[in-house]
Amino acid sequence: MTTDNTVTGDTATGDTVTEEAVASLRSTADPRLRELLTGLIRHLHAFARETRLTQAEWERAIGFLTATGQTCTDTRQEFVLLSDVLGLSMLVETINADTVAGATESTVLGPFHMTESPARELGASIDLVGDGEPCVVSGRVLSRDGTPLPGALLDVWQADGHGFYDVQQPGIQPAGNGRGLFTADEEGRFRFRTCVPSPYPIPTDGPVGALLGATGRHPYRPAHIHFIASAEGHAPVTTHIFVAGSDHLDSDAVFAVKESLVQDFTETDDPSLAREFGVPNPFRHARFDLVLTPDRS
Known part of the structure; x- marks a missing residue:
């Protein structure tokens, strides 16, 4: 009773x-x-x-989530990182993606879009350290029908040549290194200088790193550059450009690789073009277009 x-x-x-x-x-x-x-x-x-x-497993899970929250700072988002490595970020992105043939595919935001990108002139460098392989990234922002989108905005961020973002190394990298906010010209063209990104491990000194270790997973991401492209009358796209031939393209720790986003960073030996771009010769050159979908809202 x-x-x-x-x-x-x-x-x-x-x-x-x-x-x-x-x-x-x-x-x-x-x-x-x-x-x-x-x-x-x-x-x-x-x-x-x-x-x-079990009760012990429940308590351990609560402790893990508590530690995850305690690891978050103004420049580190451990909960986003947790979502990424569990595949949840990519799942949510996929569920909500407005997939339209011919448009640039979206992928995860990642945990390092934590600070505002400084406005830069077209052709400027986002590599303020200068210790990586010189690279030029250029292309156009277009509507799905091929119409150029003048004045389109491109928010760009990437790790340095050693695989670290500026927010991971305050006092070592200058603030804003690897970041830039560019405005496309009247023909929708964009161009900036940088270094070739390298594969890198996501942070492993916190709870998410411990989880990866416990499950026997590696923490590496293939080399990539982040973009958010937006233009009036069009839906913005959050995406990456992955370096063709990079390690870990088939085993990205956050499951974010899409075949259409893998681009060649071609070795270019052209002194006149190098002078035009303001980079040493030879250099690497990535050319691609970002294609946006007209906003239906």
Whole structure:
């Protein structure tokens, strides 16, 4: 026999707690919030039942999430990193992608878009350190029908030649290194100088790194440059350009590689072109277009 305040073992392992938790949301004013929380509760409870989650495992998970939050700073987003390595970031991006034939495919934002990119003139360098292989990146921003998009904005950021972002090395890299905000010209053209990015490991000195170690996974990302391209009347796209031939293209730690985003960084031996671009000869040159979809909203 039990009192009114005691729950039997059968009840505790059944559906009663789940249904009571879901029912507690009935007064939620926002219907979408109610839908999200209901789904979250049902899936979390189903996971606990399916795996027969122990008290010690639950406590360890709470500790892990607590440590993840404690690792976040103004320049480090460990929760985004966790979402990335679990594939959730890429899944959400894929679910919400407005995939249109001919348009540039999107991919994850990543955890290092943590500071505002400085405005730079077309052709300027985002490599303020100058210790990597010289590279020029150029192309156009176009609408899906091939029409140039004058005045399109390109927010660009990348790691240095050693695989570190500026926010990871304050006092070593100058603020804004590897970052630039460019405005396309009247023909939608853009151009900037940089260094060839290198593959790099995501930060492993926090809880996410410990998780990768515990699961036997490597932390590396293939070489890439981040872009957010936007233009009036068009949906913005958040994407990467991956360096063809880079290590880890087939095993990106955050599952973000798409074949259409892999681009050649061609070795170029052309003294006159090098002078025009303001880089040493020879240099690497990546040419590609960013194609946006007209906004339907």
